[in-house]
Amino acid sequence: MMNLRRLPSLPHWLLPSARLRIYVIYLWRHHRWPDLLTPRRFSELVQWRKLHDRDPMMPVLADKIAAKQQVEQKLGSDWMIPTCWSGRDLPDQPSWPYPFILKASHGCNQNIICHNPADWQMARKRSAKWLRKPYGLWLDEWAYRDIPRSYIVEPYLGADDIVPVDYKVYVFNGEAALIQVHLDRYSVHRWILFDRQWNQVSRLEDENLPSAPVHLARILDSAEKVAADFAFARIDFYEIAGEPKFGEVTFYPGSGLDPFEPRELDSTIGALWLAGLASHPLPRYHAGPWQPEAA
Secondary structure, X not given: OOOHHHOOOOOOOOOOOHHHHHHHHHHHHHXXXXXXXXXXXXXXXXXXXXHHOOOOHHHHHHOHHHHHHHHHHHHOHHHOOOOOEEEOOOOOOOOOOOOEEEEEOOOOOOEEEEOOHHHHHHHHHHHHHHHOOOOXXXXXXXXXXXXXXXXXXXXXXXXXXXXXXXXXXXXXXXEEEEEEEEEOOOOOOEEEEEEOOOOEOOOOOOOOOOOOOOOHHHHHHHHHHHOOOOOEEEEEEEEEOXXXXXXXXXXXXXXXOOOOOOOHHHHHHHHHHHHHHHHOOOOOOOOOOOOOOOO
């Protein structure tokens, strides 16, 4: 699976319009133009959100440090992964135990697992570029733009280089509808969607489909609490040693650029988002003329 956020940025002087950048990148990924006037597909609604949704809580929950504080108030400390350290200036040597994971607190897909001092020295060099510019500029993901740029370190919860399974819950209008599971993230990366009853929704031919987490009901309930104030948000969790743990909050899954299989899912999932938007008045920070109606 292509990691779009690690590709070189399109220079904004070349495509100075956010709308034009979104049209071009969407066409490249989906092989069709997006409908940004009356979006119906999930992938189009993500692009619409980039242009119009300025909910002030989105940057707070996209910030990995601030989000942990907010979510702990809703779910309690038992759901939280401990923070070993956070800040802008990485120490020469860590004062916390190995293994751990170093992350950028202001973006996505910026993380390095460290098992030993050699890993740490490599991580210090590689991560320096994370703070040089705001995250999300070239994909026009507004919520990340003004998050303070810094690092966060957490205990590594996987085994060796096998990352723990994370359960990405899609919540629409306060109701958890889908769970996305990523497989073999650092090798043959692929993902699959399940509904609330753990029935397979997306198409993936795989002999070893993941089992439902033991605490699926608790995870769904907690996702709904965290996402209650949004028409759509994705809330990520892990299940470590049989206990559910909060991961992060995402408002632009895959930047709306990952194709669905089957393709019809894009419209099916988009209808869930539209239903939530249609049932609630648009808030005062909405910046666009489009008034959504249920699909």
